[in-house]
Every structure is written in C-alpha cells, then in structure tokens.
Amino acid sequence: MALTYPEHEIVFHPQCYLSAGHFAGTDAERAAAFLEFANDPVIDAIWFARGGYGSNRILDAVMPHLGDAARRKTYMGFSDMGFLLGALYARGIGHPVHASMASSIGKNDAGVDTGWALGWLIDRDRRGLDPALADGRPAAAFNLAILTALIGSKYLPDLTDHVLMIEEVDEPLYRIDRMLFNMAHAEQLKGIAGIRLGAVTAIAENDPPFGETVDEMILRWCKEMGVPYLGRCAIGHVSTNHVVPFGVA
C-alpha cells in the first residue's frame, strides 16, 4: 500500500479490534464506528475489514443517520457486508462496491483480489472488474445467503434491469437449492435483467448425494423464475474475486 499508493492512507477504526461474543464489538459499538467514519468528510471510502456475520444487526441503527459526507463515499466489501451494501444501494447512498476486503489477504492468497479492490477504490482502475460487466448493463453482486436474508425487507434494493450476480460458500447443495427457490420466488426480484452465477465453493457434504450440479440447479430455478440465466461470473470466496460496482460502472 505504502509503495503502490503513497499518497493514500488506510485507517483502521479501533472497533475492528474489539470482541463481543460472535462480533467485533457490541452492536452499539459497531454502529457508532460505522457512523463515525461514514459521516467523516475527510474519509473518501469505507473498505470493510471482514465478513462473517452481523452487519444486518446495525442497519436500523445506522441507516437513518447517514449525512452528506456518507452520501459521497464508496463502500466496499462482500459476503456478510452485502447487508450494508444492499441497504445503501436501496437508499441511493454512496457507491456500494462488491470486492474483496482487507482480511482476504492470507497465507494462501497473494492478494491479487485486494489489489483489484484498491485499484478500483483509488484510481477507478477497471482491470479488476468482473469481465461480465463488459456488457455495460447495471449489476449488483451478493452472497446468496445474504441476498435471501434481505428478501422481503426494505433493505433489499430495487434491482430492476440489473444483472444479479450471486456466489456461495460452505453450504450443502440442498440448502443452495432452497435459497435459489427463495430467490426465484421473490416478488421484489421479478424485474431483474438476468442472473449470473459466481463461484460456489467449499460445498458441504449432502447426504444422500443431491443428484444435480449447481449449473443444473441455477438453470432450473432461473426457468421457474422466468429470468434469463446469463452464465457464470468471476466473483466469490476465491482468490480471484472480482470487483462489481453496484449499478453502471
């Protein structure tokens, strides 16, 4: 970072190092930290540190209190952070972007995807964008479990005419199938332009064997949904998780 982008600084909020049960701080601490940085005019972007579970728990506390500075920012992350990205996009606040997070860099990951993420964040460098975005249509990307947990709520954005990209990790096929049913029957999603499937990784054992592949499943559910299946995309819990700015890039 210091060598590549010497004129930019990443500041980690102290809340990142807190711990309270499952979470990095209590809901109140996490909400206060987000609001503090989101509403700070000196900060250009919020790069979420990690996913896991829990950003849904602060939506009611933070969404009504985002001011002008928050509206100008870019918000970047994926997986569980889809709750916040979706809620921000639903209200037209800032520029939500699906991309890898700081915590993605690890022992088995050289950090190519975080390089793409920072490149977009700082220079709007398009090299890390999902190749499927070349069609010029607005898109949004979600972890499937997070998308389905947003369905039915005011926090699911209106994705009419958008390409919806989904990815999943650590689930058995029967649960993926159930989530695809949920997506396919969501009245809120009837107007989307099409669906692309990203990486479905670390699939948990299904006992007995499910009897279908994920490619067969997505085709069947898109048909039941009445929405075109547009093929694969290059996002997910993988070292080549690409950047998807919500809306037209």
Added chain:
Amino acid sequence: MALTYPEHEIVFHPQCYLSAGHFAGTDAERAAAFLEFANDPVIDAIWFARGGYGSNRILDAVMPHLGDAARRKTYMGFSDMGFLLGALYARGIGHPVHASMASSIGKNDAGVDTGWALGWLIDRDRRGLDPALADGRPAAAFNLAILTALIGSKYLPDLTDHVLMIEEVDEPLYRIDRMLFNMAHAEQLKGIAGIRLGAVTAIAENDPPFGETVDEMILRWCKEMGVPYLGRCAIGHVSTNHVVPFGVA
C-alpha cells in the same frame, strides 16, 4: 392404528418409497402423487410422511391443479412440509395443520406426538393442541428456515392477526439470528399478533460462542420488529411436538 381407529385406513402412496438423488422420487413423480391423493374424493386427509427438503420444488406444479376434493381435506405435517402448508393456507385450500408425521415414530420416540396428530386428524381431539392455542387467537406454525425461505413469495400466507409460532433444529446461533432478522424485517409479516418460540434443538456449535441465548435473541428481534413476544410454545423437532391447526382451531 388398527386397534385405536379400526374404522380408518392409512394408505401410503407408492411414491413414498421412490428415490431420486436427495428426494423420494423426481419432482414430477412427487407432484403427481400429491395431486392424485389430494384430488381423490375418497381420501379425507393427507398426512405427510416426512420432512427433510424439497416440497418447495413442487409448489408451482401442484398449486394450480387442486380441485374441489382437495379443498375439503386436512393436510398435516411440519418442518419442510411447511412449504406446502403455507402455500395451501395462502390460497385458502383445505385445512393445513402443523403436527408430527408418520416418520416421527422411531427408536427413541414412543409416538405420543403422532398419537396427538392422528387424534386431531380423525376425531378433532384437542388434547394434542399446543397449550398456547387456549387464548383462542388464530395461529400458524413454521420451522424458521422454511418460513424465511417463503418470505417475499406469493406462497407465504397472509398471517395478519395470527400468532406466529416458530421452531428450529440443527442450526448454529448465528444462522438462527440471521433468520430472525429476515423474519423481523419481512414487510409481509408486519401485521401479525405476536410471536411464540417453540423448541430450538440440536443447536450446532457456534465458533466463537455467540454471546446470547435464543431467548435473548427472540426478544431483541421482536422488539426491532415491533411485534409482541408472547413466550414459548410446545412445538418443534421434539417428542412432544404439539398440534397447531392453521387459523382458528
């Protein structure tokens, strides 16, 4: 059965013994079997054999084809069968009832709950009803994962002024919390009279420890939902799974 209810007969459809990957027969076979029995005027009730996963996959195929005979029937089951019970209730077809299934009888279960189920089915015997139904308010009962998978779809019934009873099994607390968020923010459920929590059993390990109990969780989410929490009820994946006829019993 033969001794207790000699004048009644249980017929198992041959489809119950089929196998196709994860399912007891292909979707087409399962849909055809359900329609055959549901539309047969000689049959008084459909007692689903077992849960697991997959009744959602036949909803589009069966719901438009249920005739007069199907409208007079009682439909009884729980867990995954909540997809069908919910869809039937949403369309006002027959009498959906949450209760144990034939497969509930097993090595570690004397079958008290299946006795309650059959007692209601045959004699409208109220001894197996969930004690919470004594308040006289209409109710409906769902496995939480099934309820959340129905949210946003036309198959979720209008539960305005109903007491909603939920139960769960085999999930870690963070997933239960995420499903409760989904329920609490479902616009379709804003008008319910209140929520009761049934058994939450075989809770999977949460790493790190979640930091809240299920009772704390349900209180917090009911508050965020703006719906009264009415206390516990006696349903779930337990040997004392009580009967909950949808609507006024």
